[in-house]
Every structure is written in C-alpha cells, then in structure tokens.
Amino acid sequence: MSIVKEFKAFVQRGNVVDMAIGVIMGGAFGKIVNSLVTDVLTPPLGYVTGGVDFKQLSAKLTPPAIGDAVPTAVEIKFGLFLQATFDFLIIAFCVFMIVKLMNNMKQKDEAKAAVPAAPPEPSPQEKLLTEIRDLLKARA
Numbered sequence: 001m002s003i004v005k006e007f008k009a010f011v012q013r014g015n016v017v018d019m020a021i022g023v024i025m026g027g028a029f030g031k032i033v034n035s036l037v038t039d040v041l042t043p044p045l046g047y048v049t050g051g052v053d054f055k056q057l058s059a060k061l062t063p064p065a066i067g068d069a070v071p072t073a074v075e076i077k078f079g080l081f082l083q084a085t086f087d088f089l090i091i092a093f094c095v096f097m098i099v100k101l102m103n104n105m106k107q108k109d110e111a112k113a114a115v116p117a118a119p120p121e122p123s124p125q126e127k128l129l130t131e132i133r134d135l136l137k138a139r140a
Contacts, residue, residue, distance in 0.1 A: 037090045045086075054083040 010016060046052070057079025063071040122130070 033091050033094055036094055037087055041090055054079045054086070057082065 058075050058077045060073045060075050062073040065071050
C-alpha cells in the first residue's frame with residue numbers, strides 16, 4: 001500500500017476528523033472565553049480592586065555589592081502569576097457554567113423523550129367494535 005493511500009485512509013477515519021473539528025472548535029471557543037474574561041469580567045474586577053494592575057506587582061532582590069562589582073537585581077514577577085491564576089479561575093468558572101447549562105438542556109431533552117406519548121385515540125370503527133363487544137359480553 002502506498003504512503004498516499006495509507007495517509008488517505010488515516011485522514012478519513014472518523015476519530016481523526018472528529019478530533020480536528022474539536023481542535024478547531026476549541027480554538028474558536030478559547031477566543032470567546034478569553035474575550036469574556038479580558039473584555040467583560042476583568043474591567044469590573046479592576047474597578048472593585050481600585051484599579052490595581054496585578055501584572056505590575058513584583059519584588060526586586062538585589063544582592064549586596066562586593067567590591068567594585070555592580071550587583072544584578074533579580075525581579076520576581078509574582079503579579080503575572082497572580083493574574084494568570086485569576087484568569088484561570090475565571091475561565092474555569094465560565095466553562096463550568098457553560099457545561100452546567102448544556103447538561104441542564106440535555107437533561108430536559110432526555111426528560112421530554114422519556115415521557116411516553118399518550119396513546120392515540122381509537123378510531124370510530126374501533127370504538128364501535130368495542131361497544132359491540134361489550135354488548136355481546138353483557139348478553140352472555
């Protein structure tokens with residue numbers, strides 16, 4: 001089997017196509033969630049915290065000078081870590097709420113499907129035959 005045929009068979013497998021669709025949809029969904037966090041949720045949080053920009057928070061560690069050597073300061077940017085943590089928590093909560101909404105919709109659909117439909121009304125002929133049967137039973 002040639003490599004082209006093998007590649008074609010590989011690409012046409014259902015799970016590969018499903019995975020590709022999932023990756024594409026995940027990328028698009030990621031942009032939506034990122035915009036929700038940065039454009040909708042973060043500004044009110046910034047307002048509540050008094051406009052503190054966590055990304056700017058850091059600690060500089062400067063070693064003592066030894067002789068004529070100029071010490072190089074080390075900066076620990078814990079604010080970026082805090083901002084990434086807040087972003088993660090907000091995104092996780094948003095995804096949780098979306099999954100919860102989807103599960104509720106799915107449960108409602110399953111509940112509708114689980115309720116058996118009322119049996120159809122008997123036709124006029126069936127009603128008449130039932131009456132005749134009941135009259136014959138009553139005679140006997």
